[in-house]
Amino acid sequence: MGYDPANPMVDRITDIGPPHFEQFFPPVVKKNYGKWLYHEITQPGVLMHKSETGDECWTVRVGAARLISIELIREMCDIADAHCDGYLRWTTRNNVEFMVDSKAKVQPLLDELASRGNKFPVGGTGAGVTNIVHTQGWVHCHTPATDASGVVKAVMDEIFDYFTSMTLPAQVRVALACCLNMCGAVHASDIAILGVHRKPPMIDHDAITGLCELPLAIASCPLGAVKPVKATNSKGEEVKSVKVNADRCMFCGNCYTMCPAMPLADPEGDGIAILVGGKVSNSRSMPKFSKLVIPFLPNTTPRWPETVAAVKNILEVYAKDARKYERVGEWAERIGWEKFFEKTGIPFTIKSVDDYRLAYDTWRTSTQFKFTSHIK
Amino acid sequence: MALSSDEIKAAMLAKAEKAPKPQLYVKDFYACDPDTKPRAIKNIANDLVKEGKLMFWSSGSTTMYALPSRIKNEETRDEAEENK
Amino acid sequence: MPKHETPLLDELEKGPWPSFVTDLKRQAETKPECWDILGQLELSFKDRITHWKHGGIVGVFGYGGGIVGRYSDSPKEFPGVAHFHTVRLNQPSSKFYGTKKLREICDLWEKYGSGMTNMHGSTGDLVLLGTTTPNLEPLFYDLTHDLNMDLGGSGSNLRTPACCLGKARCEWSCIDTQALCHHLTMHYQDEIHRPAFPYKFKFKMSGCPNDCVAAIARSDFAVIGTWRDDIRMDQDAVKGYINGDFPANGGSHAGRDWGKFNIKKEVLDLCPTNCMWMEGDELKIDNSECTRCMHCINVMPRALRPGADQGATICVGAKAPILDGAQFATMTIPFLKIDPETEFEAVIEVIEKIWDWWMEVGKNRERVGETIMRVGLPTFLKVMEVDIIPQHVREPRSNPYVFWQDEEVPGGFERDVIEFRKKHAQ
Numbered sequence: 001m002g003y004d005p006a007n008p009m010v011d012r013i014t015d016i017g018p019p020h021f022e023q024f025f026p027p028v029v030k031k032n033y034g035k036w037l038y039h040e041i042t043q044p045g046v047l048m049h050k051s052e053t054g055d056e057c058w059t060v061r062v063g064a065a066r067l068i069s070i071e072l073i074r075e076m077c078d079i080a081d082a083h084c085d086g087y088l089r090w091t092t093r094n095n096v097e098f099m100v101d102s103k104a105k106v107q108p109l110l111d112e113l114a115s116r117g118n119k120f121p122v123g124g125t126g127a128g129v130t131n132i133v134h135t136q137g138w139v140h141c142h143t144p145a146t147d148a149s150g151v152v153k154a155v156m157d158e159i160f161d162y163f164t165s166m167t168l169p170a171q172v173r174v175a176l177a178c179c180l181n182m183c184g185a186v187h188a189s190d191i192a193i194l195g196v197h198r199k200p201p202m203i204d205h206d207a208i209t210g211l212c213e214l215p216l217a218i219a220s221c222p223l224g225a226v227k228p229v230k231a232t233n234s235k236g237e238e239v240k241s242v243k244v245n246a247d248r249c250m251f252c253g254n255c256y257t258m259c260p261a262m263p264l265a266d267p268e269g270d271g272i273a274i275l276v277g278g279k280v281s282n283s284r285s286m287p288k289f290s291k292l293v294i295p296f297l298p299n300t301t302p303r304w305p306e307t308v309a310a311v312k313n314i315l316e317v318y319a320k321d322a323r324k325y326e327r328v329g330e331w332a333e334r335i336g337w338e339k340f341f342e343k344t345g346i347p348f349t350i351k352s353v354d355d356y357r358l359a360y361d362t363w364r365t366s367t368q369f370k371f372t373s374h375i376k
Numbered sequence: 377m378a379l380s381s382d383e384i385k386a387a388m389l390a391k392a393e394k395a396p397k398p399q400l401y402v403k404d405f406y407a408c409d410p411d412t413k414p415r416a417i418k419n420i421a422n423d424l425v426k427e428g429k430l431m432f433w434s435s436g437s438t439t440m441y442a443l444p445s446r447i448k449n450e451e452t453r454d455e456a457e458e459n460k
Numbered sequence: 461m462p463k464h465e466t467p468l469l470d471e472l473e474k475g476p477w478p479s480f481v482t483d484l485k486r487q488a489e490t491k492p493e494c495w496d497i498l499g500q501l502e503l504s505f506k507d508r509i510t511h512w513k514h515g516g517i518v519g520v521f522g523y524g525g526g527i528v529g530r531y532s533d534s535p536k537e538f539p540g541v542a543h544f545h546t547v548r549l550n551q552p553s554s555k556f557y558g559t560k561k562l563r564e565i566c567d568l569w570e571k572y573g574s575g576m577t578n579m580h581g582s583t584g585d586l587v588l589l590g591t592t593t594p595n596l597e598p599l600f601y602d603l604t605h606d607l608n609m610d611l612g613g614s615g616s617n618l619r620t621p622a623c624c625l626g627k628a629r630c631e632w633s634c635i636d637t638q639a640l641c642h643h644l645t646m647h648y649q650d651e652i653h654r655p656a657f658p659y660k661f662k663f664k665m666s667g668c669p670n671d672c673v674a675a676i677a678r679s680d681f682a683v684i685g686t687w688r689d690d691i692r693m694d695q696d697a698v699k700g701y702i703n704g705d706f707p708a709n710g711g712s713h714a715g716r717d718w719g720k721f722n723i724k725k726e727v728l729d730l731c732p733t734n735c736m737w738m739e740g741d742e743l744k745i746d747n748s749e750c751t752r753c754m755h756c757i758n759v760m761p762r763a764l765r766p767g768a769d770q771g772a773t774i775c776v777g778a779k780a781p782i783l784d785g786a787q788f789a790t791m792t793i794p795f796l797k798i799d800p801e802t803e804f805e806a807v808i809e810v811i812e813k814i815w816d817w818w819m820e821v822g823k824n825r826e827r828v829g830e831t832i833m834r835v836g837l838p839t840f841l842k843v844m845e846v847d848i849i850p851q852h853v854r855e856p857r858s859n860p861y862v863f864w865q866d867e868e869v870p871g872g873f874e875r876d877v878i879e880f881r882k883k884h885a886q
Contacts, residue, residue, distance in 0.1 A: 003597060005598075008597055011605070014610075014653070016604060016608065016649075017652075018549075018553070019561065019608055019609060020552070021552040021642055024557050024558045025556055029628050034627035036631040038631055038761040040707065040710050041712055044715065049630075057629055063477065063478065065480040067578060068480070068577055069487035069577070070566035071487050071490070072487075073562055073579070074563065077562050086559040087557070089555050089556040089625070090580055092622070092673050092674075099629075118478060120478070121476065121477065121478065126709070126711065126713065126714070127712045127713045133582070138504035138509075138510045140512060140544070140589055141510060143510075147504065147505070150469075153477055154475075156475075180781065180782060181437075182782065184582050188677035213397040213398070216399070254782060254783060257437060258438075270509070278677075282753050282754060283754045283755045284753055285732065287671075287677060289788075299508045302469065303471055324726065325709075357784050401658070402616070402656070402657070402658075403658060403819075403823075403824055406820075414816070415815070418654075419650075422655075425654070431517070432524035432615075432654075433517055434515060434614070437660065437825075438616050438824075439617065439655035440616075
C-alpha cells in the first residue's frame with residue numbers, strides 16, 4: 001500500500017528498533033560465536049581469527065571515506081556477494097571488512113579489490129595508522145570551524161603508506177572533529193585534528209528576537225560572557241538583545257548552538273588545532289586525554305598543507321624515536337613533553353599552558369625537568 | 377498525593393502557555409507535580425506530543441517541548457519571508 | 461540541476477586515498493542534487509566557512525529524535541540542498557550487514573534522499589544525509605514496513621547504543637556486547653525515540669579493556685568486559701613465542717625489523733604492575749597483582765587469554781570537553797556479571813538508578829559526568845548504593861575538608877554555647 005498522506009496514522013509502526021544482529025553474521029561467524037581462540041595479522045589489512053572448532057575467519061580490512069554514496073555501497077555489496085556469501089561489516093573507524101572462511105579465498109578477494117582502482121585500499125591493521133574517524137565539516141554541519149572530509153582526504157593521502165604497512169612502534173589513532181563540540185570525540189586520540197574558532201560571535205540584532213530565546217543564549221555561556229542588553233537594529237528600533245564580553249570568550253560556540261543569531265565562524269578566525277598523546281585503551285597505561293601542542297593552523301583549502309605537514313612530522317618523529325609498543329602519549333611522557341617539543345621542532349607557546357578549569361593538574365609542581373633548548 | 381495524569385497534563389499545558397519562553401525543558405514540567413517521579417512526568421509530556429497538544433523542539437543537541445501555536449518553524453519562516 | 465565547476469574540490473580527486481569527491485560526482489549521475497552538495501562545498505572551500513544553517517523542527521510524528529534538520533544558507537544557488545535533513549538509522553549491533561538489507565537501504569535512499577550516507581556517524585548510527593521534510597513520513601513508513609528498521613536517537617534522548625564486535629570475531633570479549641547492546645536498544649525504544657533527560661545519554665559496550673568503541677571516553681554509561689580470576693595460559697605457546705614460532709602482538713609489528721622477540725623486554729618489563737616473571741622457560745603471573753591492562757594478552761594472543769570468570773566493569777560519566785573539560789568515565793561498579801539469561805536485569809537496575817537520580821538532580825544540558833563532578837563522587841556513590849572502596853579513587857584526597865554529617869559525630873551538631881561559656885570565659 002505504502003504511505004497515505006491523508007491517513008498518516010493508519011498502520012503506523014513505531015519503536016521496532018534495529019534488526020537483530022545475528023541474521024547478518026557470515027556462517028563462519030555464526031558457527032564460531034564466542035569460540036575464537038586467537039588471531040594473527042598475516043599481512044597489512046588481512047586478519048585471521050582461529051576458532052576452537054578449527055575454523056578460520058579471514059578478514060580483509062579496507063579503508064573508506066566516511067561520506068560514501070549508495071553507488072559505492074552497492075559496489076561493496078557486489079564484492080561481498082561474489083566473495084563473502086553476501087555479508088560484510090563496518091568497523092568503528094569507518095573501515096569496511098570483508099570476511100571469508102578460508103585462506104584460499106583471500107587472494108581472489110584481494111585481487112578483486114585491487115582491480116577497482118584506488119577505491120578499496122587494504123590496510124588499517126596493527127602498528128600503523130588506521131582510518132581517521134571524523135565529523136561532518138562543511139559537507140553538512142552548521143557549526144564547523146573547518147572541513148572534515150577534505151582535511152581527512154588530504155592527510156590520509158600523505159600518510160597513506162602508514163595505512164598499508166605496519167612499521168610504527170604501535171597503532172596510531174588519528175581523529176578529526178570540526179569544532180569544539182567534538183562529535184568525533186577526539187579528546188582521547190594519538191593525534192587529534194580539531195577545528196577551532198578564534199573570533200567571538202557577532203550579534204545579529206535584526207534576527208535575534210525572532211530566532212533566539214535570550215535566556216537560553218545567556219545561560220549557554222560557560223563563562224558568563226553573554227549578557228542581556230538593549231540594542232538598536234538596522235531599522236533604528238530598540239530591541240532586546242545580548243552582548244558578548246570578548247575578554248571572557250573562549251570561542252566554544254555553545255551560544256551559537258543555542259542561538260543562531262550569534263554566528264562566530266570566520267574564514268580568518270577559524271582553523272585547526274593539533275592535540276596529541278591521547279589513548280582509550282587500558283593497555284599498559286591508563287586512558288589519557290590528548291594534549292594541545294599546536295594551537296592554530298589556518299584553513300588552507302583545498303588540501304590543508306600546514307595540517308598535513310604537522311601530522312606527518314609528529315608521526316615521523318614518533319616513528320623514529322619511540323620504543324616498540326609505545327603509544328604517542330606514552331612516548332611523550334617517557335621522554336617528557338619538553339623533549340617532545342624539542343624533538344618535533346614544534347614551537348612551545350603560551351597557548352599550551354592551561355588556564356581553564358582543572359588547569360592546575362597540568363602545571364609542573366616539581367624540580368624534575370630536562371634542560372632542553374627551551375631554557376636559555 | 378500525586379495528581380492524576382489528566383491533572384498533570386492540564387498543568388503542563390497551562391505552563392507551556394504562560395511560560396515567558398515558548399520552549400520548555402522536561403525539567404520545567406517537574407514542578408507541575410512534585411509528587412510524580414521525573415520519568416512519569418516525561419512520559420506524560422510525550423503523551424501530550426502524541427495527542428498533538430505539545431510538540432518537540434530541537435536545537436540539534438537538546439530537545440525541548442513547546443505549544444505548536446507558539447513555534448514558527450524554519451520552512452514556514454522562509455515562506456513568511458518570501459511573502460513579505 | 462546544473463553541474464557546478466569545482467576546481468578546488470577537484471584537487472581532492474588526486475592521491476591514493478579514496479576520494480569522496482569522485483564518489484559524489486559518480487552519484488551525481490543518477491542523483492543530480494549531489495551536484496549541489498559539490499557546488500555548496502566548493503563555495504565553502506572558496507569562502508573557508510560553512511554554508512549550512514541551524515537545524516529546524518523536523519521529525520517524524522511522535523518521535524523527538526532520529527532526524528536532524530539542516531538547511532542551506534544559499535538555497536537559490538543550490539536548490540538541491542535547500543532542505544537537506546539527516547536521517548539516523550539505528551544500525552544493527554556491531555555493524556554486520558547482509559547485502560540484501562544494505563541494498564534495500566540503498567534503494568530506499570535512492571527513492572527518498574540524496575544517495576549520500578555516512579557509514580557510520582560518530583555515535584554509531586547509519587546516517588542518511590540529505591532529504592526534504594515532505595519525504596520524511598513516507599521514508600519512515602517504508603523503513604518500518606518494508607525494511608523492518610527504525611530511527612536512532614538525537615537531542616536529549618538516549619542516543620543509539622553502540623558496541624564492539626565482541627564474541628562475533630574476537631577472542632578477548634568477556635561479555636556478549638552485541639546481545640547486551642541489542643537488548644538495551646530494544647528495552648529503551650521510548651527513551652531513544654523521545655526526549656527523556658536533561659541532556660543526551662550514551663551507552664557503549666566494549667568486550668575487554670582494550671575498549672575498541674572508546675566507551676570510557678565517549679559514553680555516559682560504559683560497560684567494559686573484564687575478568688576476576690587468573691589469566692588463562694598455554695605454556696607451550698609461550699615457548700612458541702620465545703622461539704619465534706609465532707609473531708608477537710598477532711603480527712602487528714611485522715612491517716619493521718624489531719629484532720628477535722624478547723619476552724622480558726616486550727612483556728614482563730612493560731607490565732604496569734610487574735606481576736610477571738619467568739621461572740626457567742615457564743611464565744609466571746601473580747594474578748592477584750594484575751590490573752587486567754591487556755598488554756601481555758595483546759602481545760601473546762595464542763599463549764594468554766582473559767580469565768574464565770568474566771563480567772564487566774561499569775564506568776559512568778564520560779564526555780567530550782564541552783564545556784568544563786573532557787571527562788573519562790569514572791569506575792563505579794568494579795565487577796558485574798552480564799547475564800543474558802536474566803535479560804541483563806542487573807545492568808538495567810544500575811542504569812535506572814542513575815537515571816532516576818540524574819533526571820531529578822541534573823541541570824538542563826548537563827551530562828551525568830558533569831552532575832557527578834558538581835555534587836561530588838561521594839554523593840553519587842551513595843546514590844548508587846555501592847560499597848565505597850579504594851578502587852573508586854586513584855589516590856585518597858589530599859585536603860582534609862570532609863563534609864561530616866550531623867549523625868556521624870557523637871552528640872550531633874547542636875550544642876549549647878551558654879554551657880560552653882560557663883567553662884570558657886570570653
